Amino acid sequence: MLGLQGGRFEALLNFLLFRAFHLYFFPVKRCISFTAMFLLFVAMSQGQAVIEGKVTLPKPEIPAGTPARYPGQVGEVAPPDRPTAVVYLEGQFPARDTVGTNEVLQSGMQFRPALLPVQVGTWVVFPNGDDFYHNVFSYSKPKRFDLGRYRKEDRPAPVEKFDKPGVVKLYCEIHQHMRGIILVLDTPYFTRTQTNGIYRLENLPAGNFSLKAWIDEKHTYEKPVSLQPGQTLQVDFNGT
Numbered sequence: 001m002l003g004l005q006g007g008r009f010e011a012l013l014n015f016l017l018f019r020a021f022h023l024y025f026f027p028v029k030r031c032i033s034f035t036a037m038f039l040l041f042v043a044m045s046q047g048q049a050v051i052e053g054k055v056t057l058p059k060p061e062i063p064a065g066t067p068a069r070y071p072g073q074v075g076e077v078a079p080p081d082r083p084t085a086v087v088y089l090e091g092q093f094p095a096r097d098t099v100g101t102n103e104v105l106q107s108g109m110q111f112r113p114a115l116l117p118v119q120v121g122t123w124v125v126f127p128n129g130d131d132f133y134h135n136v137f138s139y140s141k142p143k144r145f146d147l148g149r150y151r152k153e154d155r156p157a158p159v160e161k162f163d164k165p166g167v168v169k170l171y172c173e174i175h176q177h178m179r180g181i182i183l184v185l186d187t188p189y190f191t192r193t194q195t196n197g198i199y200r201l202e203n204l205p206a207g208n209f210s211l212k213a214w215i216d217e218k219h220t221y222e223k224p225v226s227l228q229p230g231q232t233l234q235v236d237f238n239g240t
């Protein structure tokens with residue numbers, strides 16, 4: 001009898017423990033799944049789409065003859081940056097309050113980076129990193145300017161605002177071989193590829209847009225893209 005009672009007691013205890021276990025853990029589980037669903041919903045409603053892929057880049061130009069030499073100049077001309085492309089999303093996007101600043105350095109008698117994408121309204125600083133004078137000027141329509149000659153020690157370094165979209169070609173009146181480009185874009189969604197052409201654009205909105213790959217002034221490729229929330233799209237540009 002006592003054994004039976006003990007068995008029933010044990011069964012009851014087991015049942016209570018089982019219920020307590022469920023009551024304790026199930027709401028937590030439910031809570032976790034609700035949190036996960038909520039986070040997924042937030043991510044989807046904010047449209048965190050991604051586009052990644054590869055742009056086939058032109059082979060770097062091999063400079064003809066010996067590198068440029070400048071009388072009385074210290075050091076040799078360093079190789080220019082390897083070619084890259086700019087990939088960007090074109091569409092109607094709300095304007096940003098602050099756009100920020102960026103930089104084009106003059107180093108080894110080259111502009112670095114050789115290609116800089118910026119959003120309209122960005123300030124660009126032009127520090128001189130060499131031990132001799134440089135100059136920066138442009139006759140390009142979206143931005144005409146001439147910073148005059150200045151040295152590394154001349155601080156603060158000159159700065160210019162780029163407020164019209166387009167291609168701004170940079171030159172130095174002292175070193176005629178120097179070439180740089182600032183690509184001013186009317187979109188907050190852009191990136192420069194790596195030198196192997198690989199790129200990744202993150203935090204993109206959902207919708208239908210045009211995806212462009214800017215390689216140089218004569219080569220811009222375009223593909224329509226339809227972005228779904230939370231999606232990662234693969235888009236390659238191979239010169240077609």
Ligand SMILES: [Cu+2]
Pocket residue numbers: 106109133134135172173174175178
């Ligand atoms: Cu120079």
